[in-house]
Amino acid sequence: MSKHIIVGGGVYGAAVAWHLASRGEAVELIEAGTIASGASGGPGRRGVRANGRDYREIPLMVRARELWPGLHESLGTAPLYETMGQIQLFEREIDLAPAEARAALQNRLGIESRVLSQSEVRELEPDVAPFIRGGLYCPGDGVAFHKTTTLAYADKARQAGAILREGVEAARLVATNGRVTALATTQGEEIPVEGKLMLFCNAGVKDLVAPWIDLPLWSRTFLVAVSAPLVDNPVRHLVGHASRTLSLKREPDGRLMISGGRPGTWDAATRRGTPIQREVDLNVADAVAVYPSLEGLKIETADTDHLEAECIDHIPIIDNLPGNEHVLYAAGWTGHGWAIAPAVAELMRDWVLEGRKPELLEPFAYGRFG
Incomplete structure (x- = not known):
């Protein structure tokens, strides 16, 4: 062999x-x-997200969704995956038509999706700012311990x-x-x-x-910021945003993870990343803008130690x-x-x-x- x-x-x-x-x-x-x-x-x-994916990846996501809920049984662990739904918020009128087109595409490819009105967003996420106009919602999306x-x-x-x-x-x-x-x-x-x-x-x-x-690739390190535990975490779903560099995930212990693609700096010699404070501050500012009740949020961990390749x-x-x-x-x-x-x-x-x-x-x- x-x-x-x-x-x-x-x-x-x-x-x-x-x-x-x-x-x-x-x-x-x-x-x-x-x-x-x-x-x-x-x-x-x-995030285990179908919402907003390139259409060529969606058939892979359909199969992955079949596997994730029972993966812990195959691997002999405690549950790894939680379905919580993902909402891509939008605040600009120009983002409505693309959201409608993407919802139609995702439904056609087997991913349940729908566009939420302003009031429907607030039913799911009561604490979002008044300027949020709507969202693209995938109820089958979730998160997993990577x-x-x-x-x-x-x-x-x-x-x-x-x-x-x-x-x-x-x-x-x-x-x-x-x-x-x-x-x-x-x-x-x-x-x-x-x-x-x-x-x-x-x-x-x-x-x-x-x-x-x-290969047309390059490497970057992305910021993942995690808050101190919150007494009342306002984020109920996996949340993204159509025009802000923002992704929000509620952790089981009440912490809030803030990410979305902001950079850190990478040292090839030490293979470690260094957070850029301005980027941390911008990520937090976007989170507070979208969820005003997060005002005063304290970041406990700012991680940039994981190099990613972009295509x-x-x-x-x-x-x-x-x-x-x-x-x-x-x-x-x-x-x-x-x-x-x-x-x-x-x-x-x-x-x-x-x-x-x-x-x-x-x-x-x-x-x-x-």
Whole structure:
């Protein structure tokens, strides 16, 4: 039996390792840091959101929604996912027509969606500011504990026989006449590629495949701010905003998570991020503007320690390396690959076992760039 090599110990690497090992495949996963130390880690819960997604991702989201509610049973953990609904608020008249068009598209693709009037928003979120005109609502959306989920996948992979090695960083792909034969690590080890080599190290994929292709990706670190516990947290749903850089999540302990895509600074040498106070202040200001009762909100944690890879067209690239059908990669999740992870992991497993790319992954091919 050929051994499959996986690079990256985030949710994709851990989930695919489990799926393959549980089918009797030999799997070795290497992770530069520790499992879930990258974009799959961090504080709080992460949104499991269909609302506002690129239409090419929605079929993946339909399948992911079937998996999320019972995933904890498959992984043998406490519940990981909570359905709470997602509302994308809007305050400008010009955002109404796009919301109506997106609701029609999402309903057609199997995601229940509807546009809320001003009064309907207030029925669901009584504390929003008076200037909020309406919202796009997906009642089936929710949140999940991302680090806990990733660690649970990793534990199941180990139990199924996969080898997971932490503190082992991929340096380059070793090739003969353009064909990859081994994976070199920064410690000087060369790991032979016998079966499939899968690159799920997100921000690190671009450099590894650079001798073959130039992926239109870049890396950023995003701010995740978490408040001190609130006596009365006014946010009842997963909340986004059509024109503000704002995403709000209510945590089980009463804290409020504020995110949405504001940047931090990244130090490649230390692999740590540093929050930018102005960006923290702007995130809080937007939250207070939309929910005036949050005035005086205190931020307890400002996290920018998780590097993310963004793609030029805001959806991931999932493909095999030119001339190397045995080398598969997935990168450029652009901050929203988490929700579809259970579905994509299944499809990557099928690709490895059946030897052909699943149809649902075709829209994410590198060839879309011409």
